[in-house]
Amino acid sequence: MTVTLADVAARARVSPATVSRVLNGNYPVATATRERVMRAVDELDYVVNGPASSLAAATSDLVGILVNDIADPFFGIIAGAVQSAMGRAGGGGAVGGGEKLAVVCNTGGSPERELTYLTLLQRQRAAAVVLTGGAVDDPGHGAAVAAKLARLAVAGTRVVLCGRPPLPAAGEDAGAALATLTFDNEGGARRLTEHLLGLGHRRLGYVAGPVERTTTRHRLEGHRAAMTVAGLGADLDRLTVHGPYDRRSGYEAACELLRREPGLTALVAANDTVALGVCAALRDQGLRIPDDVSVAGFDDLPFSVDAVPALTTVRLPLHEAGARAGRLATGAEAPPPGGLATMGGELVVRASTGRAR
Amino acid sequence: MTVTLADVAARARVSPATVSRVLNGNYPVATATRERVMRAVDELDYVVNGPASSLAAATSDLVGILVNDIADPFFGIIAGAVQSAMGRAGGGGAVGGGEKLAVVCNTGGSPERELTYLTLLQRQRAAAVVLTGGAVDDPGHGAAVAAKLARLAVAGTRVVLCGRPPLPAAGEDAGAALATLTFDNEGGARRLTEHLLGLGHRRLGYVAGPVERTTTRHRLEGHRAAMTVAGLGADLDRLTVHGPYDRRSGYEAACELLRREPGLTALVAANDTVALGVCAALRDQGLRIPDDVSVAGFDDLPFSVDAVPALTTVRLPLHEAGARAGRLATGAEAPPPGGLATMGGELVVRASTGRAR
């Protein structure tokens, strides 16, 4: 029923091997022969059988991109950058070759699904795997993921961590095929809080992300470091509330924090989306931003500049990190020294923060 | 090097065929044997070779989800819903079976990349393909896509269109394996403009999406229908500006429209993201929303409620449509009668629209 490489070979009056060679473009073939084959391919409307090809070659052109939440632009931006960087790299290839199938897999933040997707990708003998965003902050899961990634690496799959802390114990052989691009969440958070401190704020609330995420912890640690240095370490626990990375969490946390401490003059959110919820809560309580309460976010997602007032935040090089991860995944770029590169965040001061009242 | 099914068979002291049977769970196997096999699988840390399995079975567990812009929550929400609906469906299966690998492919709105991804998926013998969002509004490309989809369908790949108009000429055999879930963009746009008209607005500007998209055209047609009925059809072309679906486009278009017609009392944007840009432009010009100018968007993305003032818009059942597409893709749900279902949009009136001044 379906047309195979052998059919093409017959039509072009060459051997199957030759057809394979022109299709993959990785071997010298006479121009005349190539054209004959190409014509046959067109006429027969032939499409390579991926599984067969992957089986024979023991590799595939699948590249998996794991994200925690595909509906969150944070991940969308990174994933998009990874894909387009990969597209540019393989674009110049032959007819059927070179093209990588970049696919994004949505784990929904679930450790099980993360592992499941990794297994599925392993099963497909993926060429590369890119894990994006914060990891689940649990030793057991971390070890499981590390083990899985080590196996993938051994099997020849390139592994790239993008916007995620380095693996717990990646000292061994995994180090070779594993590159890590991590964000300086802690440093960014510290500078952000220092900015607020510099504006005279002394009573700051912090709306943290879900407890079990590394991103949450690192940003929180940066905040606490700044607070502690300023001699404000006492009330930290009371003025911190955890919740998911969504606007609703920001809304509710802001209400709760104001209940605990009506005298707050600044609220720092774990990310921009949460900050949006914080702003909404403040407005609903009749508080002005930043006159009554300053608000800050993190990530500098595209909508942050359109918030009213525009959000002070920490800009992460999402696009740059994704693009680099894409190049790392295709082997178009050499891994950073030591397999680890840290990308800093830049404080972006806008209208949502002002002097303490 | 890598452990194969034969290794497992040897360890469990059964034939490869038996291992295959317990792994796929679609054949009676004695409980004792099954357990022995399972143990061997665990001990050897065996992972099925997807390509080999797909080659032998002539099917794969890959499901492709094509999106126009992965960084846009509109697509993220749909894609996430598709994936989770599929996950639930296949979850109860056997060890290695049942699990579909749902992957999203970012076309970036480019017709070529759309076709490329379709070919890549065809090459992988994907189990299903879901195309989301508006199509490129070009007969040539439409025909090419339709042809490709027909071929996919013939090869046994389920095809689902989600949030996209039906194919040009899908009358033939493709109809069987092809389901379409389309949004009533025109109706939604019409009701939105009628709402504005009902508030007394007579001079409305329209910020349309890119010209070559069906979504753009349908929303624009709905707007124009309402305007024409109200006897306001004359100035339509002058008061319409096209641009990409991003905030910047909204910003610039708003400026341009105000230049053309300083007396505007309402601006309708092609989607919420564009509307955000429109609001920013209005603010920068010192105009109040909605006192001076009313603004409306489309889609009701999560951030729209947090805009200041909150955005009047048309809510599309993004999540519901995606979930249904996911079920259609896995065969968990029967296609709608005629293969086509239209999902309506609901007018959501918030604070960004008010009576004309």
Add this chain to the structure above:
DNA sequence: CTGTTAGCGCATTCAC
């Protein structure tokens, strides 16, 4: 530069 020869790892007939 091109043809021939072997498998790649698994799912499936068939027998038993």
Add this chain to the structure above:
DNA sequence: GTGAATGCGCTAACAG
């Protein structure tokens, strides 16, 4: 219920 044999469609050595 289980085992033995066959082929899925392609790539990768080798020859020539």
